[in-house]
Amino acid sequence: MKNLLLLFCTAFLIVSCGSSSGTKSIKAESIDPEEYASTITSDELKTMLYTYASDEFEGRNTGEKGQKLAVEYLKGQYKSMTVPTPLGDDDYFQEVPLEKHKVAEGNLTINGNDYLNFEDLVVLAAPYSINMSIDDIVYVGFGIDDDNYSDYKNIDVKGKFVLAKAGEPRDADGNFITSGKTDNTKWTNGRQSISSKREAATENGAKGLIFINNEQFSKYAPYYQSQAASGSTGRLSLKSNTDGMIMILANEDLGKEIYASIAKNNTPKLIETAINFDIENKSETIISENVVAYIKGSEKPDEIVVISAHLDHEGIKNGEIYNGADDDGSGTVAILEIAEAFKTAEKAGHGPKRSILFLHVTGEEKGLLGSRHYTDNDPIFPLENTVADLNIDMIGRTDPKRTTGTRNYIYLIGSDKLSTELHHISEEANTKYVNMELDYTFNDDNDPNRFYYRSDHYNFAKHNIPVIFYFNGTHADYHKPTDTPDKIQYDLLETRTRLVFYTAWEVANRAERIVVDKATE
Incomplete structure (x- = not known):
């Protein structure tokens, strides 16, 4: 009788414990x-x-x-x-x-000759105002840094201003070297070429970029001039904790003043020249x-x-x-x-x-x-x-x-x-x-x-x-x-x-x- 009673109690405890555990599990899983x-x-x-x-x-x-x-x-x-x-x-x-960006004012003096805002150049990016002179600039050809072709491969541009021109090189069959195709790439495709060449200069540590592109300059200059005249504010951007990079878009005359052989020579090199930058950042x-x-x-x-x-x-x-x-x-x-x-x-x-x-x-x-x-x-x-x-x-x-x-x-x-x-x-x-x-x-x-x-x-x-x-x-x-x-x-x-x-x-x-x-x- 004692054994039977003990067996019964044991079975009761097992069932009770199992039931209690099961109830908790069901409760946890039944949250609807x-x-x-x-x-x-x-x-x-x-x-x-x-x-x-x-x-x-x-x-x-x-x-x-x-x-x-x-x-x-x-x-x-x-x-x-x-x-x-x-x-x-x-x-x-x-x-x-x-x-909040406003159109910056920028003028350059190169070898004693003045180049004016909207007539010869527009300031696309100026995170701060500057008035400074330099006695050399690094010419980086097309200003491309790509897996298949790089103008930055054998030249140091850290902390310097660089000069780049529009376009990109082709092979003997007329294909772009960067892609192997004739279709425009990010290095030649209008506005995208501006951002691509700016990013390449930034990633290589350049302080500033003067980009020579007659076609884009003819579009940007009148627009920026009208924006400046109306006092309009432009785009918003995150305020950088760093100085950022200055970028100037300019015409071919200004490019030739810095480097007379810019149209014919694609080889990067250091150019000795006297440039004075006078740029006023009007952003807030x-x-x-x-x-x-x-x-x-x-x-x-x-x-x-x-x-x-x-x-x-x-x-x-x-x-x-x-x-x-x-x-x-x-x-x-x-x-x-x-x-x-x-x-x-x-x-x-x-x-x-x-x-x-x-x-x-x-x-x-x-x-x-x-x-x-x-x-x-x-x-x-x-x-x-x-x-x-x-x-x-x-x-x-x-x-x-x-x-x-x-x-x-x-x-x-x-x-x-x-x-x-x-x-x-x-x-x-x-x-x-x-x-x-x-x-x-x-x-x-x-x-x-x-x-x-x-x-x-x-x-x-x-x-x-x-x-x-x-x-x-x-x-x-x-x-x-x-x-x-x-x-x-x-x-x-x-x-x-x-x-x-x-x-x-x-x-x-x-x-x-x-x-x-x-x-x-």
Whole structure:
């Protein structure tokens, strides 16, 4: 009887322990994100977007009044949701120092002869004002530095000004030596040749570049002169912490004054000449802001999942406000709703295992400036700890050129380019929760639109951080004042926002960090 009783008690304990363990396992696995996704609603998205894309925000042009109102609005939303900032205290703003370029004034005196702004030269880049003289310049032929041909191979240009001319050498069959083909390359292709030769000079340590190109000078000079006369400001760029390089575009007369044999001689050499540079940089420094908020991970807080969208748009042009409801007001309010969903989960005791960074970047329309500042200059969290970036840029409309399939779709770009796992997670999350049509049309490496390189996720991807870019495609109101909140399809905006949330949920809560199996050099 004792043995029977002992056996019974033992069996009871085993069953009880097994049952207890099983209950914990089921409880851990039964967390249903649909409960939290239900907080993402078309009504809330609509209410926020009608404010965010209103005339009051003046098109949210980077560095201007409307953009300042926008970042304060976002800060207020996060504070009302009690979603904290990773910067501490009440600081939701990551400052992004920018330079607003105005046309520089430049004059050169060469061997006693004066060469004037707009008549003989234009200053394309002048990070600082200078008045200096040099007694030599390095002639670098075509100014090319390529695997198959380099003008910099046997000459030191560090800290010096260099002189380069337009074009590139051909072989006996008329093919360009750099490519082996007759088609123009980046060294000969118009504006691209300017940036390519500037980059080559910069990478070899040159202090400045005088580029002789009659064709491009005839286009740039009148445009720069009109801009200077009107007092217009030009492009924005990230303010460099270094001096940067001076670049001057000039005509052939100036080139011949420096080196009489420039047209015939392609061999790099040191040229003794007396040049006085008098350049005035008229640009100004402005400060813009990325907005950052986050939810700290419960188990792996040092691993970060970024959800990003750009907060800026085109501002006011010719008296018309470019509201940017779809581009990218839709992505901006989507992140706010996703943050609310994660915060609701956290309050219920089901916060994400990994940390979530909600990143609203500035200056996307000016060249992905805010995201580049975050990744290249000032990552708040180490890039090596960043698991993925889910980037949302235009998810409130439909593409009129998409003639097959239903309206219940989203274009996905980049999901499989760096991590096979991320792609599978994305597909599975969609099948399990949303069941939209995932359209990979623009994910093709040969896509002529090159959308993969045109939104903020790319600044993460170039650092081998897996990305997904969510996109509805362009439409007739793209980058026009008619991109207004009344044209947003809010049911689609809700569904697409939930898809991003579900994907982020899966990435943040899986046992192992996703693997980067397709890293680029």
